[in-house]
Amino acid sequence: MSATIPLEEVKTLTLNIYRFDPGKDEKAYMQDIEIEVPVNKDLMVLDALLIAKEKDTSLSFRRSCGEGVCGSDGMNINGKNGLACVTPLSEAVKRDKLVLKPMPGLPVVRDLIVDMKQFFDQLEKVKPYLITKDEDPEQERMQSPEEREELDGLYECILCGCCSTACPSFWWNPDKFLGPAALLQSWRFIADSRDQATEERLDDLDDAFSLYRCHGIMNCVSVCPKGLNPTEAISNIRKKLINRKG
Amino acid sequence: MKVDEIIKAQDLPIKDFDGIIIGGGGSGMRASLQLAESGLNTAVISKVFPTRSHTVSAQGGITCAIQSDDPEDDWRWHMFDTVKGSDYIGDQDAIEYMCSEGPKAVFELEHMGMPFSRTEEGRIYQRPFGGQSKDYGKGGQASRTCAAADRTGHSLLHTLYQANLKAGTNFLNEWFAIDLVLNSEDEVTGVVAFEIESGEIFYIRSKATVLATGGAGRIYASTTNALINSGDGIGMALRAGLPVQDIEMWQFHPTGIYGHGTLVTEGCRGEGGYLINKDGERFMERYAPNTKDLASRDVVSRAMAKEILEGRGCGPNEDHIMLRLDHLGPGVVHKRLPGVTELSKTFAHVDPAVEPIPVVPTCHYMMGGVPTNIHGQVITIKNGADSVVNGLYAAGEVACVSVHGGNRLGGNSLLDLVVFGRAAGISIEKSLKQGANLKPSSNEDIEQALSRLNKLNASQGGKETDELKKEMQNNMQNNFGVFRREDLMEKGIQDLGNSREAVENIYLSDKSASFNTARIEALEMQNLFEVAEATAITANERKESRGAHARDDYTERDDDNWLKHSIYFSSTKTVSKRDVNFRPTTVQAFQPSERAY
Numbered sequence: 001m002s003a004t005i006p007l008e009e010v011k012t013l014t015l016n017i018y019r020f021d022p023g024k025d026e027k028a029y030m031q032d033i034e035i036e037v038p039v040n041k042d043l044m045v046l047d048a049l050l051i052a053k054e055k056d057t058s059l060s061f062r063r064s065c066g067e068g069v070c071g072s073d074g075m076n077i078n079g080k081n082g083l084a085c086v087t088p089l090s091e092a093v094k095r096d097k098l099v100l101k102p103m104p105g106l107p108v109v110r111d112l113i114v115d116m117k118q119f120f121d122q123l124e125k126v127k128p129y130l131i132t133k134d135e136d137p138e139q140e141r142m143q144s145p146e147e148r149e150e151l152d153g154l155y156e157c158i159l160c161g162c163c164s165t166a167c168p169s170f171w172w173n174p175d176k177f178l179g180p181a182a183l184l185q186s187w188r189f190i191a192d193s194r195d196q197a198t199e200e201r202l203d204d205l206d207d208a209f210s211l212y213r214c215h216g217i218m219n220c221v222s223v224c225p226k227g228l229n230p231t232e233a234i235s236n237i238r239k240k241l242i243n244r245k246g
Numbered sequence: 247m248k249v250d251e252i253i254k255a256q257d258l259p260i261k262d263f264d265g266i267i268i269g270g271g272g273s274g275m276r277a278s279l280q281l282a283e284s285g286l287n288t289a290v291i292s293k294v295f296p297t298r299s300h301t302v303s304a305q306g307g308i309t310c311a312i313q314s315d316d317p318e319d320d321w322r323w324h325m326f327d328t329v330k331g332s333d334y335i336g337d338q339d340a341i342e343y344m345c346s347e348g349p350k351a352v353f354e355l356e357h358m359g360m361p362f363s364r365t366e367e368g369r370i371y372q373r374p375f376g377g378q379s380k381d382y383g384k385g386g387q388a389s390r391t392c393a394a395a396d397r398t399g400h401s402l403l404h405t406l407y408q409a410n411l412k413a414g415t416n417f418l419n420e421w422f423a424i425d426l427v428l429n430s431e432d433e434v435t436g437v438v439a440f441e442i443e444s445g446e447i448f449y450i451r452s453k454a455t456v457l458a459t460g461g462a463g464r465i466y467a468s469t470t471n472a473l474i475n476s477g478d479g480i481g482m483a484l485r486a487g488l489p490v491q492d493i494e495m496w497q498f499h500p501t502g503i504y505g506h507g508t509l510v511t512e513g514c515r516g517e518g519g520y521l522i523n524k525d526g527e528r529f530m531e532r533y534a535p536n537t538k539d540l541a542s543r544d545v546v547s548r549a550m551a552k553e554i555l556e557g558r559g560c561g562p563n564e565d566h567i568m569l570r571l572d573h574l575g576p577g578v579v580h581k582r583l584p585g586v587t588e589l590s591k592t593f594a595h596v597d598p599a600v601e602p603i604p605v606v607p608t609c610h611y612m613m614g615g616v617p618t619n620i621h622g623q624v625i626t627i628k629n630g631a632d633s634v635v636n637g638l639y640a641a642g643e644v645a646c647v648s649v650h651g652g653n654r655l656g657g658n659s660l661l662d663l664v665v666f667g668r669a670a671g672i673s674i675e676k677s678l679k680q681g682a683n684l685k686p687s688s689n690e691d692i693e694q695a696l697s698r699l700n701k702l703n704a705s706q707g708g709k710e711t712d713e714l715k716k717e718m719q720n721n722m723q724n725n726f727g728v729f730r731r732e733d734l735m736e737k738g739i740q741d742l743g744n745s746r747e748a749v750e751n752i753y754l755s756d757k758s759a760s761f762n763t764a765r766i767e768a769l770e771m772q773n774l775f776e777v778a779e780a781t782a783i784t785a786n787e788r789k790e791s792r793g794a795h796a797r798d799d800y801t802e803r804d805d806d807n808w809l810k811h812s813i814y815f816s817s818t819k820t821v822s823k824r825d826v827n828f829r830p831t832t833v834q835a836f837q838p839s840e841r842a843y
Contacts, residue, residue, distance in 0.1 A: 023250075023758045054712050057764040058756040062294070065472045067508045067589060069400055070298040086592050109443055110761040116295070129408035130359030139312070139349075140356040142368035148361065155361045155394075155401060159297055194359065 010036040013093065015052055017059065018101040020108055028108065030099075033059070037089065045077055045092050045100070046084040049112075061112040068225060071160035075112050076101040081162040081223040103165035105174065119161050122178045126186035126204070131197035147193035154188035154233065156226050157181065163220035163230055169213040177213035178205075180220035180230030187233035190240065202241055211237060249445040250759040252700050255692035258438070258449045263289045263416070265674050266452040268423045268437060268479065270296030272304075272399070272663035273642025273670075274458030275406040275415075276351075277622075280671020282413040286678065289416040291423055291439055291450065293474065293766070296407050300460050300472040301663065304399025305585055306513035307373060307391035308355075308664070309657030310348040314365060315372040315389040316380065321345040322833055324390060326382045328658060331542045332651025333793035333803065334838040335492065335811060337827035340647045343620045344658075344665045346832070351664040352392055360405040362394050363582075373582075374516040377542035377655040377843070387540060389516075391657040396511050396585040402660060418450075422766055423478065425695035426455065426486045426638070429687040434486070434637035436687075438695040442766065445759030447699075449692055453682060454674040457483065457616060457624070457640040458667065462777040466609040467716075467723040470502050470509035474770075479644035481773025483616045484780065484816040485698075488626050488635060491646040491811045491824065493614035493777070494785035497654055497794050498728050500546040502608025504566040506593045509610065510586045510603060512656040515539040517582050519571040521550065522602070523558040534843040541843035544653040544794045547607035551728045560604065568602035575599070607728055612777075613654055613794065614784075615646035617813070617824070622647075622670025627813055627824065637684050639674060641666040648811065651826075652793020701751065702768055708753035711764070711771045714745060718778050726785055731798040735786040742779045749775045776816060784814045787821040805838055 012034055020028035035051045037043055046063055053059045061084070062072040068086035075084055077092050078099050092098055106114040164170045164179035178186070186205065189195045205211045211234060220230040247257055265281045267274040270292030281288040290296065311321040325345040329336055356362060356370065363371035375391040394401035410417070423439040427449065434455050440447040462477025463469035480490055500521070501510045515521075520539045523529050533549040534541035541549075550567045559565050571579050571586075579599040580587055590598045617625040622639040625632050641647075642663045649662055725738030749772055756764045790804035791797050810823035828835040 021758055022760050053763075057710065057712075058758065058762075060761050060763045062298075064294055064298045064474045065300065065303050067303065068592065069397075069585075070294075070300075070302050070472065072294065072298045088592075113761050115443070120295075124411060127412075129412040130357075132357075136353075136357040138353070140353050140362070140370050143364050144368050145364045145366065148364045151361045155404075156397060158302075158400070159295075189359075192359065192361075 009039040011039050013037045013048065013089070013098065014096070015048060016097065016099045017052070017111070019111055021058065021110055042088045042090045044085055045087045045089060045098070046073055048089060048098065049084060049100070060110045069158060071158035074103055074160035074162045076103055081166045083160060083162070083225045086225060103161055105165045105171040116161055118174045119164055119179070119181065122182040123159070123185060125178060126182050127197070127201065128185045128189065130189060130192065130195055132194065133196045141194050143193055150191045150193070151188060153228055154184060154191060157184055157228060158226060160225065162223045162225060166219040166223045168217060168219070169215060173209060173213055176209035178210050180234065183211060183214070183237065184228060184230040184233045187237055190237065202244060205237060206241060247447050248759045249440040249447045249699065249765070250703060250757050252703055253447060253696050255689035255696060258447065258692060261448050261450045263287050263450065263452045264678060265454045265456070266291055266436065266450055267456040267458050269299070269458035269460060270294070270417070270419070271299035271458060271460050271642060272301035272403055272406060272660060273667035274456065275403070275410050276664045276667030277456050277458060277641055277671040278415045279406060279410050279413055280668055281674060282410060282415040284675045286675065289418055289450070290410070291418045291421045291437070293420065293422045293442070295419050296417065297404055299403060300475055301399045301403040303472060303509065304402070304660055305396040305509065305511035306375060306516065307393035307398045307657050308352060308402065308660035309375060309378070309391045309655065310352045310661055311345065311390060312349045312352055312370060312372070312392060314369040319380070319388065319390060321348065323380055323382060323388065325833070326836055327377055327379055328649060328655055329836045330383070330841060331377045331653055331655040333653055333841060334651065334809060335648070335792065335826050336651030337648045338830045338835050339827045340620050340649050342830035342833065344649050344661060347665050348661050351661070351668055355402060355405060355664065358405050358409040360394065361401050362392060373513055374540060375656045376512050376515065376540045376546070378540070387537065391513070391516065393513065396513055396583045399660060422769065423482065424699050424769060426482050427687045427692055427695045428486055429685045429691055431685050432487070432635070433684045434635060435684050438692065443761050445762070453637070453678055453684065455638055456622070456670055457638070457644050458642050459644045461612045461643040462774060463609050463612070465718065465722050465774050465778040465781065467719040468502070468507050469609040470499055470507055471609070476770035476774050477777035478770065478773045479616065479640065480780070481776040484776045487815070487817055488624065489617065489813045489815050490780050491614055491617040491813055492648060492651070493612070493780045493814055494788055494812060495613035495652050495794050496609060496781065497543055497611035497613060498547040498607040499610035500543060500550055500607055501569055501605040502610070503589065503593045504604035504606050507608050508589055508593050509608070510569065510589060510605065511583070512543070514569060514571055514583060514586060517578055518574050519569055522568050522570055523553045524560045524564060525558060529553055529558070537843040542653055542655060545843055547728055548796055550607050566604045566606045569605045570602045571598040572600055572602065611654055611659060612643055613646070613650040613652065615644050616640040618645045618647050620647060620669060621673035622666055623673065627822070639670040641670045652795060698769070698772060702754050702765065703757060705751065705753045708751050709748045710753050710755065711768045714749055714752065715771050715774070717745060718742070718775060722778055722781070726782055729796050729798055730785055732786065735782060739782045739786060742782055746775070746779070780814050780816060783819055784812045784821050788812055809838060
C-alpha cells in the first residue's frame with residue numbers, strides 16, 4: 001500500500017503461488033514469481049503480491065482496504081490462513097520461502113480467489129440481523145455499557161472466511177455445519193440485549209450438524225486476524241441449549 | 247455472452263429491476279434498503295462483496311444532534327458548524343436537511359441493530375470531533391459524534407448489509423458496472439455490467455439508477471482510501487456528458503500513518519490526543535488558539551504541512567508529525583480506540599498508549615462529485631440553468647449535494663451516506679408510484695455504453711495500467727496536494743493531457759473472462775483518470791483559497807468571484823460557476839464571515 005517504496009537496497013524473494021485460470025488451465029499448478037523487496041522495510045504479503053502482479057498482470061487475488069478491516073484478502077500463507085494486508089513478510093516468510101494458496105475447503109475460482117457462496121449461505125442461515133417484536137421507540141433503544149460489552153469480540157468480525165476455511169468440520173460438512181464465522185454471528189445476536197428471538201435462534205441450531213459438529217479443534221481461534229474467539233461463542237450457545245433443556 | 251468478446255448490443259441479455267444501486271457501501275445499501283422495504287424489485291450492483299466497501303474503514307463516528315451527550319444540543323448548531331466548515335460553499339438547503347433529518351436516520355440504524363457504544367444512561371455515546379461547537383460557535387466544544395468504539399463505519403456497513411438481507415434486497419455481488427445507458431432524451435435507463443467471476447455481461451435495465459460508487463482517493467499516490475476507490479461513478483457520469491461539481495476540493499486528513507497512508511481517526515484528538523513537532527511543541531495552539539487540535543481538517547493539515555516545510559518535522563528526514571495519545575493512559579486508548587491501537591501496532595510498530603504515532607496529512611475524501619438536489623436526483627446544467635436528469639440519482643461520496651462544500655467536517659460523511667441514501671430511496675419510491683416512464687434505449691445507445699470495453703478487448707499494444715496509474719498518481723501528488731500554485735498545476739494538466747490517448751487506448755494483455763482483475767483495473771484506471779483531469783483543470787481555474795483548496799498564488803478567499811460551486815464538463819474541459827444555495831427553509835441563512843478556529 002506504500003506510495004513509493006524506496007528500492008535502493010533490495011533483495012530477491014521468491015513467491016510460490018497457486019495458479020489456476022479456468023479459461024485455460026486443466027489443472028492448478030504452483031508457480032514461482034521472483035520479486036525484489038526492500039531490505040530495510042518490512043512489507044506486507046499484500047505488498048509482495050501487488051509487486052508480483054506488476055510482473056504478471058494475470059495473477060488474481062481479492063484486495064480492498066489494505067488495513068485488515070474489509071476482509072477481502074484472506075488466503076493461505078505458508079500453510080496458515082490470514083489476511084495478506086496485515087501479515088508482514090518478516091512473520092510470513094519461512095526459510096526464504098513464501099507459499100501462497102487460496103483458503104482451503106472452498107472451490108477455487110481463479111488463482112488465490114475462492115468461491116465464498118457456501119460460506120455466505122451458512123451465514124444467512126443464522127438470520128444475521130437484529131430481530132425485535134416490540135415496536136421501535138422514537139429514539140434509540142436503551143442498552144447499558146455492560147450489556148453492550150457483551151458484543152465486544154463478536155461484532156468486529158469482518159467475514160473474511162479465514163476461520164471457517166481452517167475448520168476440518170466445515171471442510172467435511174460445509175452444507176450442514178454452519179462453521180465458526182456463522183456461529184459467531186449467531187451468538188452476536190443471541191448475546192444482544194436488544195434481540196428478541198433467542199428461542200427461535202436456538203431452535204434453528206438444535207440439530208446434529210448445525211452447531212454440534214464443532215469438535216473444539218480451535219483452528220478458528222488461532223487463525224482469526226481480528227483475534228476473535230468463535231469456539232467460545234459456540235460453547236456459549238451450547239450452554240444455552242443445555243440450560244434450556246435442563 | 248462473455249466479457250472477453252467483442253460485444254454487439256443486440257446480443258446482450260437483459261435483466262430488469264425497478265431500481266438498481268451501483269455500489270454496496272453505506273449510501274448504496276441505505277438506498278437499497280428504502281426501496282426493498284417498499285416492495286420494489288431492487289438490486290445492488292457491487293464490484294466487491296458489500297461489507298468490503300470503503301465505508302467499512304470509517305472509524306470515529308457519525309455526527310448528529312441526538313442530544314445524548316448534551317440534552318440541549320440543537321441540529322441548528324450542527325448546521326452552523328457544517329456551513330462554516332464548508333467555507334460557505336455548502337448548500338444550506340442540503341445542510342439543513344441533513345442536520346435536521348439526521349437524528350431520525352441515526353435512530354433507524356440503532357433500531358436495525360447497530361452496536362453503538364453507550365453512555366451510563368444507556369444512550370448512544372457521543373465524542374468530540376473537529377470543527378464542532380455549541381450555540382453557533384459561542385458555547386465551546388460540542389461532543390456530537392455518535393460512535394461504535396472506533397469501528398463506526400464497520401458497524402454501520404455490516405448493520406446495513408444485515409438489514410438488507412432481512413428486507414430481501416437482490417445482491418449482484420462482484421459485478422462491475424462499465425457505463426450508464428442513456429436514451430435519446432438523455433435519460434438514464436440502466437447500466438451495462440458484468441459478473442466478475444463468470445464474465446457474463448448484461449444490460450441491466452431499470453426505472454431508476456443510483457450512483458453510490460464512493461470516492462476516488464486513488465488518484466493520489468498517498469491516500470487513506472481503499473484500492474477499490476477508483477471514482478467509477480464520476481467516470482461514468484462524465485462519459486455520459488454529465489458534469490461534476492467542486493471536484494477540486496480534496497480533503498487531506500491530518501492523521502494518515504506516515505509511510506503507509508492508513509488513517510487513524512480524528513477521534514484520537516477528540517479523546518484528548520494532540521499533535522507535536524520535532525521540538526515537542528503542541529503547535530496547533532499557534533494556528534487555532536481556541537480549538538487547537540480540533541480545528542477543522544483543512545486548517546490542521548495546512549498547519550502540519552507548514553511545520554514540515556519550515557523544518558520542524560519529526561524523524562531523521564523531518565518529514566512527519568507526531569500524534570500523542572500516551573498521556574491518556576492505556577484505559578482510554580485501548581478501550582475507546584482499539585482499532586487505532588491495532589493499526590498503529592501493525593503499520594507504525596508503536597503502541598499508542600506508550601509512544602506517539604508518526605502521521606502526515608494524507609488524501610482522504612472527495613468533497614466534490616456529481617451534483618444532486620436534496621432528493622438525490624442528479625442535476626445537469628442546460629443553458630445555464632439546473633436541469634434534473636431523469637432516471638439517475640446519486641448519494642454518498644460520489645455525489646455533491648452539497649453538504650461539505652470546500653471542506654468536510656469529521657463525522658459528516660457517514661451522516662451524509664445514510665441521510666441522502668435514504669432520501670434517494672424515498673424519492674425513487676415516490677416517482678415510481680407516480681408511474682415515472684422512461685423512453686427505451688436503442689441498440690445504438692447501448693453500444694455507446696459498451697464501447698470502452700470493446701476497445702479494451704481489441705487492444706493490441708500500448709501502455710498498460712500500472713505504468714499509467716503511477717504517472718498519474720505522482721503527478722496529482724506533486725502538483726495538486728495540500729498547497730497548489732499555477733505553474734505546477736499547468737504542468738500537471740499538460741502531463742495529464744499527454745496521457746489521455748494512452749489511457750483511452752490502454753493495453754490489456756490478459757484477455758481472459760473469469761475473474762480477470764487486470765481488466766477491472768484497466769476500466770478503473772480510465773475512471774480514475776477522468777477524476778484526476780477534472781480535479782486538475784478545476785483546481786487551476788478556482789483562483790482563490792477556500793476550504794481544502796489552498797493556493798500559494800491566491801492566498802485569500804474571494805467571495806466576490808468565487809462564493810460559487812465550480813461545474814466541470816469533460817467533453818469541453820470547461821469550468822463554469824453555479825450558485826450556492828443560501829435558502830434554507832426553516833432557519834435564516836448563515837452568511838459568510840471570516841473562518842477562525
